[in-house]
Amino acid sequence: MNLLDIRNLQVVFKTTTKPVHAVNGVSFHLDVGEILGVVGESGSGKSQMTFAMVGLHSKNAKVSGQALFEGVDLLELNEGELERIRATQIAMIFQNPMTALNPYLRISDQMAEILTFHQGMLKSQALMHCIHMLDVVQIPDAKNRLRMYPHEFSGGMRQRVLIAMALLCQPRILIADEPTTALDVTVQAQIVELLKNIRQEFGTAIILITHDLGLVAGMTDRIVVMYGGQVMESGTTESIFSSPEHPYTTALLDAVPRLDRDSDSLSVIAGDPLDVRDRWKGCPFEPRCEYHLPMCLQTRPPIETANGRIRACHVDRNLIGK
Amino acid sequence: MTPVLTVEKLSVEFDVATDGNWPWIPKRKLTAVRDVSFEVGSQETLGLVGESGSGKTTLIRAIAGTVPLSSGRILWEGEDLTHFDRRSRRQVRKDMAMIFQDPLAALNPRMTAGQIIAEPIRTHMPELSKAQIVTKVGEIMEKVGLLPNLANRYPHEFSGGQCQRIGIARALILNPKLVICDEPVAALDVSVRAQVVNLLKELQRELGMAMIFIAHDLSVIKHISTQIMVIYLGKVMELAPAKELLSHPIHPYTRALIASVPIPDPIEERARPRVILSGDLPSPLEIPKGCVFESRCPEARKECASIQPKPELYRTGHQVACPFQITETGIS
Numbered sequence: 249m250n251l252l253d254i255r256n257l258q259v260v261f262k263t264t265t266k267p268v269h270a271v272n273g274v275s276f277h278l279d280v281g282e283i284l285g286v287v288g289e290s291g292s293g294k295s296q297m298t299f300a301m302v303g304l305h306s307k308n309a310k311v312s313g314q315a316l317f318e319g320v321d322l323l324e325l326n327e328g329e330l331e332r333i334r335a336t337q338i339a340m341i342f343q344n345p346m347t348a349l350n351p352y353l354r355i356s357d358q359m360a361e362i363l364t365f366h367q368g369m370l371k372s373q374a375l376m377h378c379i380h381m382l383d384v385v386q387i388p389d390a391k392n393r394l395r396m397y398p399h400e401f402s403g404g405m406r407q408r409v410l411i412a413m414a415l416l417c418q419p420r421i422l423i424a425d426e427p428t429t430a431l432d433v434t435v436q437a438q439i440v441e442l443l444k445n446i447r448q449e450f451g452t453a454i455i456l457i458t459h460d461l462g463l464v465a466g467m468t469d470r471i472v473v474m475y476g477g478q479v480m481e482s483g484t485t486e487s488i489f490s491s492p493e494h495p496y497t498t499a500l501l502d503a504v505p506r507l508d509r510d511s512d513s514l515s516v517i518a519g520d521p522l523d524v525r526d527r528w529k530g531c532p533f534e535p536r537c538e539y540h541l542p543m544c545l546q547t548r549p550p551i552e553t554a555n556g557r558i559r560a561c562h563v564d565r566n567l568i569g570k
Numbered sequence: 571m572t573p574v575l576t577v578e579k580l581s582v583e584f585d586v587a588t589d590g591n592w593p594w595i596p597k598r599k600l601t602a603v604r605d606v607s608f609e610v611g612s613q614e615t616l617g618l619v620g621e622s623g624s625g626k627t628t629l630i631r632a633i634a635g636t637v638p639l640s641s642g643r644i645l646w647e648g649e650d651l652t653h654f655d656r657r658s659r660r661q662v663r664k665d666m667a668m669i670f671q672d673p674l675a676a677l678n679p680r681m682t683a684g685q686i687i688a689e690p691i692r693t694h695m696p697e698l699s700k701a702q703i704v705t706k707v708g709e710i711m712e713k714v715g716l717l718p719n720l721a722n723r724y725p726h727e728f729s730g731g732q733c734q735r736i737g738i739a740r741a742l743i744l745n746p747k748l749v750i751c752d753e754p755v756a757a758l759d760v761s762v763r764a765q766v767v768n769l770l771k772e773l774q775r776e777l778g779m780a781m782i783f784i785a786h787d788l789s790v791i792k793h794i795s796t797q798i799m800v801i802y803l804g805k806v807m808e809l810a811p812a813k814e815l816l817s818h819p820i821h822p823y824t825r826a827l828i829a830s831v832p833i834p835d836p837i838e839e840r841a842r843p844r845v846i847l848s849g850d851l852p853s854p855l856e857i858p859k860g861c862v863f864e865s866r867c868p869e870a871r872k873e874c875a876s877i878q879p880k881p882e883l884y885r886t887g888h889q890v891a892c893p894f895q896i897t898e899t900g901i902s
Contacts (some may be wrong), residue, residue, distance in 0.1 A: 267695070289760065289761060290730075290759055300843075342827075360739040389803070402850040402851075403622075404850055405850070432621040432622055432786060433621075433786060433830045433831055434621060434783065434826060434827065434829065434847045435621075435786070435850065436828050436830065436831035436832075437829075437844075437846050437847075438846055438848070440832075440846070441846055459759065459760060460760075460832070461760070461834040462789075462831065462832030462833050462834040462835075462839070463834045465832060465833065465834045465835055465839045466642070466761065466832050466836070466839040466840065467834075483676055485836045486836050486837065489834070489835055489836050489837075490837075499761070500760060500761065501834065502758055502765040503760055503761050503763070504764075504789075504792050504834050505763070505764065505787075505789040505790050505792065506789055506833065507788055507792055507828065507831050507833065508838070509790040513768050513771065513793075514764035514767060514768055514793060515764065516761075516765045516768060517762075517764070517765075518765045519760035520729040520731055520732065520762065521729065521731075521759055521761065521762065523729075536761075542797055
């Protein structure tokens with residue numbers, strides 16, 4: 249059994265004008281101790297998908313489908329049960345480490361609260377655990393740092409504190425939503441190393457949501473590429489990078505500026521990212537796709553599964569990237 | 571030919587109040603930019619790289635004249651800008667344009683795209699008639715890849731990439747000699763980022779302006795710059811032609827910076843040696859006595875804590891602020 253199994257997940261937002269379809273039937277799975285990369289541009293539904301999975305979606309969203317965590321459908325649970333799962337089994341870290349911490353409380357209070365509330369620990373015992381966890385995420389002088397307020401930490405340090413908080417209850421899954429976007433490259437490298445070590449040490453499965461293909465290349469085992477709230481392609485990291493089988497993936501890989509290649513101008517994906525307010529019958533990437541066929545406009549591409557790879561495209565796989 | 575812009579030993583300091591803003595407590599000095607020198611000619615692009623807090627934005631603000639200098643000189647086509655009166659400053663400002671990071675925030679939400687793009691000509695060339703302005707706006711919109719019939723729409727009706735194109739059109743409408751771009755693609759998606767970078771390059775080829783391009787992403791800078799300057803805590807670490815800096819980085823900081831840019835290829839990325847810098851940027855209020863990079867440098871020696879390295883010539887056009895690395899690599 250997979251640790252997490254998402255089946256045909258849909259998220260629709262009710263708005264005053266017309267419904268917005270943010271996620272349209274996404275399916276994927278996550279194995280124990282695996283790092284899965286979810287790649288997509290803004291508006292691809294990658295964040296909304298994970299929010300819906302753990303019940304953090306906003307009130308006007310309607311979620312359907314299944315999200316099976318060790319066989320239990322997360323979408324059927326009530327708020328109390330979900331809260332327990334979020335605290336102890338599935339933890340999240342967010343993009344902006346500045347806003348995820350309460351500026352009025354010392355780090356010690358914010359961290360210890362999790363353990364006293366969810367595991368019924370005594371405060372003193374909880375603090376010992378927190379110091380240990382701050383050591384794990386390599387915050388020097390953890391004992392004194394614990395008494396500080398969030399503003400006394402730098403951006404990279406705050407992200408470390410958040411990772412430590414997420415790991416306190418030893419979750420099975422860590423969802424990292426753009427964890428390094430707000431950080432500098434040198435600090436990003438530190439955080440990536442840290443996340444890799446955490447997987448080694450605790451066997452935590454990680455879902456890394458990002459738009460940075462470079463980040464995904466170095467640390468994930470498998471990738472899910474999303475566009476317009478749908479999975480375009482998924483497979484092992486090596487296979488996606490070496491032989492992409494979806495026009496969107498090939499275009500995306502070509503458009504990334506690379507430090508190790510000499511080229512005069514970058515290849516470009518024509519057009520703009522799609523507007524989530526629009527509804528389409530066929531493939532969401534059709535207007536920007538260089539391979540597009542007449543049928544792409546009319547029917548949604550079927551999901552093909554072969555050799556552990558999933559792709560949704562009408563175009564023959566042998567034609568792409570040639 | 572005289573370069574469009576020459577910056578000599580530029581420093582910018584700010585007074586900061588500490589422990590309450592009491593008049594009897596002396597203010598502390600925050601040095602944001604220290605002894606920066608470089609020049610940019612027409613058709614050239616200077617890429618400026620550094621972490622947040624390294625003084626990139628302060629540097630370009632000083633050049634644009636929105637922050638007073640503490641010392642140093644800025645030469646505009648060979649003439650000292652610091653002694654210009656208001657009228658000649660205004661003349662220079664016409665030739666100096668800026669493009670900003672957040673494309674939507676940089677545009678006035680209550681003006682249409684056409685009005686936004688026309689604003690610079692309305693201020694600097696009031697003699698033009700309405701019809702002339704409209705044709706000029708139409709021309710520039712076509713040049714940056716916007717349909718002229720979008721001129722009556724408001725910024726919120728455009729996507730991020732299109733908003734950035736409006737920003738570029740506004741910057742270029744007066745045919746400036748220098749365009750300063752402050753992280754113009756940081757807020758855009760990967761697929762749109764390539765479009766904007768290519769557009770800027772093409773426009774430069776066509777219009778021949780000089781550019782200063784700030785980004786914290788080396789791989790973007792690489793595609794657009796002729797020269798790259800790496801700054802750390804307000805000081806120049808390395809300045810070299812773009813290709814040379816990336817193929818032969820000398821300064822340990824430049825090397826670490828290059829090594830921390832992830833390569834989008836799983837096999838190469840995993841095979842790469844890791845250079846991970848520990849720690850964060852030191853506080854600019856307590857600048858170290860010796861080399862500013864000493865606290866994080868993997869190659870630091872005892873002497874580094876006491877001497878202040880100045881950028882020295884490594885070979886023509888390539889300056890490095892690290893005497894030890896220069897002697898070690900040898901002049902070839």
